[in-house]
Amino acid sequence: MSTKQQNFGQIQLIYGPMFSGKTSELLRIVKRYSYAKKKCLVVNYIKDNRYTESTSICTHDKITLDNNNSYIxxxxxxxxxxxxxxxxxxxxxxxDEGQFFQDIDEKCDFFANNGKIVLVAALDATFQRKPFNNILNLVCISESVTKLTAVCVSCGGNASFTKRKIKCDQIELIGSSEIYEPVCRTCFYNNEYDGNTQ
Structure with a gap:
């Protein structure tokens, strides 16, 4: 007697520091799926209103994705x-901005186990280089994990870390280049105090 096998999906995680192109890569993949006539739901954190108040998703480069496409x-x-x-x-x-969703690991696993292709773009760590535990959990259950780097604003090298430019210990502080900058390990430690010291 044959039984019908469940059709599982997959989880693809794109993570790294700020300004590494995570959202741009997420949107590129979404557009590719939409060209293949796959229906895509793109979710962003409700408190992220840095570039737009609407439901549109927007990159640091001001590239937006909205509901103009019948597949998105x-x-x-x-x-x-x-x-x-x-x-x-x-x-x-x-x-997008997966680190802000406390239920992301549980829900992504559920979506993938129910046949969905799940794409997540997220920061890999706080400005203190501490992990977002929900994203660490997601690493363990993802089929694909891509870590991106940015360009260090101080030396031009590969930046793996996000440095906060203002003194504030609050973990969830949504902002852009006025608050954060990408840096390499050397520049993370060698530049003047800005709230990143351990």
Whole structure:
């Protein structure tokens, strides 16, 4: 007697410091899936209003993705639980700023186990180089993990870390180049104090 096998999806994680092109890469992959006529839901954190107040997803380079494509829908939410009623309508679930979703590891595993292609772009660490545990958990259950680097603003080398330019210990402080900059290991430690010292 043969039984029908469950069709599983997969999780692809793109992570790294700020300004490493994570969102740009996420949007590139989403557009590629949309060209293949895959229905894509692109989710961003509701408090991320750096470049747009709408549900559009926007990169640091001001490249936006909105609902103009019939195969792409964008949404902002606080928790991924908010998309549970509609996830079945999509082939691809893409999540930007994944580090802010406390339920990301659990929900991504659920989506992939229910046949969805799950794409996640996230920071790999805080400005103190401490891990986001939900993203570490996601590494363990992802089929593909890509770590990107940026360009160090101080020396021009490969930047693997995000440095905070202002003195503030708050972990969730959403901002752009006015608050953060990408740096290499040497420049992380050698530049003047800015809240990053251990």
């Amino acid at each position: 829908q964008t949404q902002k939410c606080l928790k991924l639980q908010e998309i549970m009623e509609k996830y079945e309508m999509f082939d691809v679930i893409a999540i």
